[in-house]
Amino acid sequence: MLRTHTCGELRITHTGSLVTLCGWVSRVRDKGGMLWIDLRDRYGITQLMAEEGQTAPELLQALRSLGREFVVQAEGTVVKRYAPNDKMPTGDIEIRVERINLLNPSKLPPFLVDDETDGGDDLRMQYRYIDLRRQPVRSKLELRHRMAQEVRRYLDERAFLEVETPVLIKSTPEGARDFVVPSRLHNGEFYALPQSPQTFKQLLMVGGFDRYFQIVKCFRDEDLRADRQPEFTQIDCEMSFVEREDILQTFEGLLLHLLKTIKGVELPPLPRLSFHEAMMRYGNDKPDIRFGMELVHLKGYGHDHTSGVDFGVFDSAERVVGIPLPGGAEYTRKQLDELTEWVKRPQIGMKGMVWMRVEADGSLKSSVDKFYTTDRLQSWREAAQLQAGDLLLVVAGSDSLTLKAASALRLELGERLGLRRADEFQALWVVDFPLLEWDEESARWMAMHHPFTSPIPEHIELLTQSPGAVLANAYDLVLNGNEVGGGSIRIHDRSLQAQLFEALGFSPEEANQKFGFLLNAFEFGAPPHGGIALGFDRLCALMGGSESIRDFIAFPKNNAGRDVMIDAPGPIDAQQRRELGL
Numbered sequence: 001m002l003r004t005h006t007c008g009e010l011r012i013t014h015t016g017s018l019v020t021l022c023g024w025v026s027r028v029r030d031k032g033g034m035l036w037i038d039l040r041d042r043y044g045i046t047q048l049m050a051e052e053g054q055t056a057p058e059l060l061q062a063l064r065s066l067g068r069e070f071v072v073q074a075e076g077t078v079v080k081r082y083a084p085n086d087k088m089p090t091g092d093i094e095i096r097v098e099r100i101n102l103l104n105p106s107k108l109p110p111f112l113v114d115d116e117t118d119g120g121d122d123l124r125m126q127y128r129y130i131d132l133r134r135q136p137v138r139s140k141l142e143l144r145h146r147m148a149q150e151v152r153r154y155l156d157e158r159a160f161l162e163v164e165t166p167v168l169i170k171s172t173p174e175g176a177r178d179f180v181v182p183s184r185l186h187n188g189e190f191y192a193l194p195q196s197p198q199t200f201k202q203l204l205m206v207g208g209f210d211r212y213f214q215i216v217k218c219f220r221d222e223d224l225r226a227d228r229q230p231e232f233t234q235i236d237c238e239m240s241f242v243e244r245e246d247i248l249q250t251f252e253g254l255l256l257h258l259l260k261t262i263k264g265v266e267l268p269p270l271p272r273l274s275f276h277e278a279m280m281r282y283g284n285d286k287p288d289i290r291f292g293m294e295l296v297h298l299k300g301y302g303h304d305h306t307s308g309v310d311f312g313v314f315d316s317a318e319r320v321v322g323i324p325l326p327g328g329a330e331y332t333r334k335q336l337d338e339l340t341e342w343v344k345r346p347q348i349g350m351k352g353m354v355w356m357r358v359e360a361d362g363s364l365k366s367s368v369d370k371f372y373t374t375d376r377l378q379s380w381r382e383a384a385q386l387q388a389g390d391l392l393l394v395v396a397g398s399d400s401l402t403l404k405a406a407s408a409l410r411l412e413l414g415e416r417l418g419l420r421r422a423d424e425f426q427a428l429w430v431v432d433f434p435l436l437e438w439d440e441e442s443a444r445w446m447a448m449h450h451p452f453t454s455p456i457p458e459h460i461e462l463l464t465q466s467p468g469a470v471l472a473n474a475y476d477l478v479l480n481g482n483e484v485g486g487g488s489i490r491i492h493d494r495s496l497q498a499q500l501f502e503a504l505g506f507s508p509e510e511a512n513q514k515f516g517f518l519l520n521a522f523e524f525g526a527p528p529h530g531g532i533a534l535g536f537d538r539l540c541a542l543m544g545g546s547e548s549i550r551d552f553i554a555f556p557k558n559n560a561g562r563d564v565m566i567d568a569p570g571p572i573d574a575q576q577r578r579e580l581g582l
């Protein structure tokens, strides 16, 4: 080894030892008579020192010629510092340098390799290998590593086998476009990169591997959205001879295990909400339940607190939804105007916002006093269970748009009130999703999860008459308002699978051409099975207290889907094109 210790491990007990360290020069401080160098490696920083009169002149000169990010090997004696630095684990000691060996010089780095850097995103990504030397980046990847180890440990202890599935495959439908790879040996033909290992894990079940997992790369060619990566990692799992409850228990256990081992947080058993209830209470199928402020339905879901006064805006609306804001009666006109502008932004799409507040004396004041008597407003207050000093913000419009807007407004208010704390964790299951959703554009039913999801047994009959009413045996795992996992009990019966393909508008020929291998496998003893996949990057980011997944990936793509370090994607040369028949 080129070193005896790391830059993070020497303590006062090592005083007097002769040690050799290797690392990068982080900072040189030259005070004339004294010279200090911060030497950094993955484990920390150790201070090297040299002193005029004590240190040999050639050595002093060699130390003076070191620049930032030079890689060196330094030998010396551990001594106690005159002025200890209690912010550094190695702050009680320093190394009196006796020999320095330059292993490799460095050009001047394009940004500061410090916890706080002056490098913008693009520059950091272009020189990611330098960015990786920064402690905040490294610690996020260390967290990711620990998470992966805990996932393996938990699943291994429960007899799950880690099996690799192929990357060059044929399409797996998860609702996105495939990335495709042209074949040289089969000109004009293409592989697809897996959007998930879905069909393979099901085939593993047919193959008798009754508990499978894989921490696996998946690829989805989707339109760009902030914080989406075209390649991402899933903890992909499947089990045989199980029912929904078994899967929920097993993977709830995994999440709780991770929260406990990684964050030291213990959660009670997770609540469960049906899709319908989640939409009604939060306007969202991945509700953030770290705070209340649940939606109040003034019109819709069987309520009507708004009709009969000739207020056109509410009369023509399919839905009128309130968001209660405890203590919000103090909001000024200006704040209310600003929130009104917020809901009118194109991303939210509301035409305006109505408010009502309960004054300290219990009287009611609203922006629609012209239309609604106190008695009518009183019914709003009761519906929303408002206390003196509370505010109700109300949006109205078409069904889906209004729920979406109310949900977004609730989250925004929660954010502004500091109720969405990154160090607080609340998770839940959302269950009983619809099996199918109607796609206006293609005028056909689409699988809400994917086409291998089983309907709940009581609903199989409904599939032909009223496909929209069929509930799926599917579930999502939600953490702090983010969907961190989703899965389902699968269809294992060939004829039911064929029936579902038909409901999705595939002709028998198409179904056969695309998924014949799976339909065939179902004729050779497919066991009942189900599974789930957890988004590993997102899970790491949430546990790391961050909204963005990018820093939890060693070499991420930017928001335009480019790797700016290796400059990909890029063109291929004419010869390669010819070989591929492109």
Ligand code: ASP
Pocket (backbone or CB within 6 Å): 174, 195, 196, 197, 198, 237, 486, 487, 488, 531, 532, 533
């Ligand atoms: N393959 C699914 C997905 O990627 C997960 C599952 O159903 O297990 O979302």
